[in-house]
Amino acid sequence: MALPLTYNFRNVLVRWRATLATILGIGLVVAVFVLVQALAVGLEKSASNTGDPRNIMIVRKGSTAESTSMVSLAQLQIIRYWEQIARNEAGVPLVSADVITLISQPRIDGRGEANVSVRGLTPVGMALRPQVKLISGRWFTPGKREVAVSQKMARRFAGFHVGDSFRTAGNTLTVVGEFDGSNSAFDSEVWMDADETRSLFDRQNYSSLLVRAASPQAGQEIVSRIEADKRLPLLAGPEVKYYGDQTATAMPIKILGNFLATAMSIGAVFAAMNTMYASVGSRTREIGTLRVLGFRRRTILAGFIIEGALLAAIGGVVGCLLALPLHGVSTGTMSFNSFSETVFEFRITPWLAAKGMIFAVVVGIIGSLLPAIRASRLPVITALKSV
Amino acid sequence: MAEPIVKIRELTKLYSQGEIQVTALDRITLDIAAGEFLALMGPSGSGKSTLLHIIAGVDRPTSGQCLVQGVDVTKLNESQLADWRNQNVGFIFQTFNLIPVLTAAENVELPLLLTRLSRTQRRKQVETALEVVGLADRAKHLPRQLSGGQEQRVAIARALVTDPALIVADEPTGNLDSHSAQEVLSALQALRKDAGKTIIMVTHDPKAAAFGTRQIHLEKGELSQ
Known part of the structure; x- marks a missing residue:
């Protein structure tokens, strides 16, 4: 039997000053992640808006x-x-x-x-x-x-x-x-x-x-x-395919984006871990009490992981909200195909926002794993005696 | 005398502190009858809390037997003990140990979350338990909005909400002023009288111990009646 979600939710809110920093940290990482992906989506969208399926493009071989x-x-x-x-x-x-x-x-x-x-x-x-x-x-x-x-x-x-x-x-x-x-x-x-x-x-x-x-x-x-x-000595092919191939321009953006997001997410995992360790530390006696009342170790473990995920999910929402104003804003980059300025829009699709949320929750779960294990392994007596 | 609710035989608990071995409990043998309000007294370090913890299934002895309602709690594993505690023991702490983010009613409801009771049944039992301790009107208050005495009465409600036969209390009045202590002790006394609960209370306050039906003393891990 699990602890009520309201318990986790209120615990996230009650330490709002400490959690706010973590939420903002995770929010920023999610915002960067979503924005970079939004660029790639925008580039791809621009390519897919270009070709007409009835047209054939002919270029030099x-x-x-x-x-x-x-x-x-x-x-x-x-x-x-x-x-x-x-x-x-x-x-x-x-x-x-x-x-x-x-x-x-x-x-x-x-x-x-x-x-x-x-x-x-x-x-x-x-x-x-x-x-x-x-x-x-x-x-x-x-x-x-x-x-x-x-x-x-x-x-x-x-x-x-x-x-x-x-x-x-x-x-x-x-x-x-x-x-x-x-x-x-x-x-x-x-x-x-x-x-x-x-x-x-x-x-x-x-x-x-x-x-x-x-x-x-x-x-x-x-x-x-x-x-x-x-x-x-020419090469003919559907116009749609020609422009589809041009999205190779999006590759460096995606790679850079994924690299940035990975590097930042490591930081975010530690931020979440820090918050959750502090949370476990200040609630040691509470954990002991729950154990005395009959809650099992895995319930405590799940409770803290859910709390970390919840914390990160709030960060994810903040990140998506931070990124959202840039939706539809056009920007440009040098295309590595045409060597000229290519303009396209940031496109934040619902799927992209969902990916950002999943990303945040994963960061939260990884970050809270160790603190949660520590919480669940505390011996009841030791936990009860802590102040 | 009927079969005692708690039967302790040759119970020993050793702690090792570095190289020195400390004997917290030294071959204790004790019977506690159903419906008793036992006051466990003794100075700090006499082993009274350790004894209480073993009876309540939160600590394990080094050797010996501890049967509660016929079940040897020293033989149960972690998970079995957790379930056993939930169903058979109500625990009252010196520091109340209410969950700060939950309301009085939610705190009282916690042990019931581990049962198969429906939401409405749980609500009803919580209401009854809070009425017993006279705090029905404080159900929606958070612990920090209550006085120490009220907090401890909420804790008592939480201890009795699953209707366990045994209620253990570790210095329940240790953090209370004399007036609140009086309230809490009267509430415990009423539980014994009206609901027939067996209560084991650790205290070093003779005034508190006087509320019990029997008092026993522990000194250096040994009983000295």
Whole structure:
């Protein structure tokens, strides 16, 4: 038979000054744990918002990112009129030949410069990415040195708001619109006309092709046709998979996060242990009394472990509450795939919060294990005589 | 005389303090009849508390027998002893030993949590026990909101709530003023008279001992009636 939970709960509360420090300590660890995981989730979410299952992405064989890929005009001509590629009402094949280039831009907060991806594309390319929506200003006009910038990039870089202009590659570009990429990878881009990008940045070739397959079957055929054609040293695959692979960027964050959380959790375990040892120490006679009344050793053991878990669970709630205000806040990092600034949001999912709570409770249980064993092993007489 | 409730035969308890061996109890033989209020007296270190602890099943003798209601408590293991104490002995401490975070009623209810009684049955027994000690109106108070005498009466209620045949009290008035001590001793006396409980009380206060039906003295581990 267990001790009533109210007993454990009140014991946690009664020493609130001592427990508060432990609760805050565990809370901070959980907050860090949740936030780092939230970054990784945000990055993955950004990737999963990007691809369209009907789209096929074509890049140069051996390149892992669009920015390091190259597709020649001749290659484009071979592929463009394949019957597996869907067409719009006007009969134009839905093929977007994009140019990706990096420009260096000063950050808005003056903390130096960072690489920004510029995507040169055509109206077909925009139609293939319906999640990108104009939210202010207008789209660029080809030939007029105009660009549209994602709203999230506009908040991070200088000279990126509608009406602003900036210099790059010897030219002055004017921002005429801001778009929202619905938390996709396009939120990290600047868009302008494809041919204008090629001439401005002196590019003979395109970086990648995005094509809309006429059917899932046709999509597979496109992939195998490219694979089979000796003239095309290209790699085709579903757009969804391409962006999924880009989440490798999240790996260092996850590793760092797990390392941080592990290191901090060791500290938190000791904090919990300290609190629980103090708790056992000051309640030695109480433990003796419970034993005299007939409570068994394992009940005492379970009681103190439950108390430690309870303490940590309160810390877990505090940690989640500390992390919560950052939910939806966007941040950026350099992607190790595109070598440019990638923006994404902290995303604290219910599952992530649950993981944080589990993490806290595990810390509490480990921390209270030794003190609980000590409490349960106290000889009754010794315990009773303690003051 | 009917079969005694406590039968002690040749009970010896040795402690070793470093190299010196201390004899706390030296071949004690003692019978305690059901319905007695026995006052165990003696100076500090005479072994009276040790004797009480062995009878109550919280300490073990070095040798000898201690039968309580026919059960040799020296032969029970840890868990059996815990269950046995819960069902057969009510314990009253000098320092009351109430759980500070629990209310009077919750403290009294503690031993009942180990029984199969339902919540309502438990509540009822707690209520009755608190009425017996005259503290029904303090049920929701925490120990720190009670006076010393009241705390000890709550402890008495906790000792009798499982309706054990034997109640042991270790210096129950040691931490109380004379007025509160009087209350507590009267309560114990009433338990013997009205409920027929057997009470063993350790004390070194002759005034307290006078409440008992029999007084025995321990000196250096030996009985000196």
